Structures are given as structure tokens and as C-alpha cells.
Amino acid sequence: MPDLSTLALFAIACLALTATPGPDMLLIASRSVSQGKASGFATLAGIQAGTYCHALAAAFGLSQLFLAVPLAYDVVRYAGAAYLLYLAWKTLRSTGTVLAPMAGLRRYPIAAVLRQGLLTNLLNPKMALFVLALFPQFVQPEAGNVAVQIMLLATVLNAIGIVVNGAVIVAASRLGRTFAGRNHRRRWPQFLLGTVFAGLALRLAFDGKR
8 A cells, every 4th residue: 555655645636636626626516506515415426436437447557548549538528528518408408497406496316416427527538537647656566456556546536525525515505595595596506507517518529638
């Protein structure tokens, strides 16, 4: 297993990366604003499950496929962009205030929200390359099984993500409740979430640098 100094250095790097606003944080925050705390944590859980999947792929060398076969990278990238556009369309066409975190209004099932977070993460090849680039720097082959070390690092990353993004979820859900009580602004969270999905889709589709 990696020594404590290596894990501490990795944790510091993860904290700096996680605390920097990015696509995952934006998605989690917008979901929390539009549908409340439970959906925010479900989205986070899906994203973190995806992180474990990417870590497993890196451990068994599957992530290197994106470097060796550019077509595979592009196929996954465009599939992810198409899925995000579908989510944007589905969100924006919803009628009334179905996404507002208010009692008595229909919500997306938590399982569906978790699945969306998972697929959004899995269909982002940049996440696979991020894991492939960062994790090996902190792996010590002489310290034991490499795959186990990579999964441990993924756990550290996810634990820090729970703390940082958990604070974002709580704050964003409170903001959502504030707007939910104002009739003329009730659709604002819905448009925010749809716009975030569309923006992430465009970013993934047109930012082709690896």
C-alpha cells in the first residue's frame, strides 16, 4: 500500500482539483438547485461510481485504449455529448415546475438521477484520461498490488469529493428552496439544469483535445 506521505500528497492534490469549479460541480449544483438535496447526492453518487469504473479501467489498462485508438475516444465523446443533449431536451420540455424541490410535485426517481450521473461520467473519456494521468504518479509498484492501490486512490478522491461537493449540495438546495417559493421564478431552476446539460454537451463535443 502507498505510504502515508504519498496518500497525504495525493489528498492535497485531490482537494485542490475538487474545490476548483468544474463540470461535475456545476452539474451537481444545478441538480441540487432544481430538485433538492437528495437528487444532488444521488448525482454525486453516480459520478463517484463512474470514478471507480474509470479507476478499474486504468488499473487493467483499458483507459490506454483512448490513447492508442483515437476513434474509440471520439465515439465515446460524441455518445456522451448526445446523451447530455438528450437530458437537456428532456429537462427543458418538462411542463410546469416538475423539477422544483417542492412537496407535492413529481420528481425524477432517485435511481434515475443516480443513473444519469453515472452515465454522464462514464461517457466522458476525459475523465478516463484524467485518472490515467494522475493516479500512476502516486502508485508505488513495490508497495503492493497496483490495482488495489489505484482503487484506494479512487476512494481518497471520492471521500474528498463527498466533503467538498456535499457542501455545494447543501448550499445549492437551500437556494433552490428559496426560488421555489416565488411563482415567477419557479421555472428558473429547470432552465438552469437544462442549460447546464446543453453546455456540458457542447463542451464535450467540441473540446476534442486530449
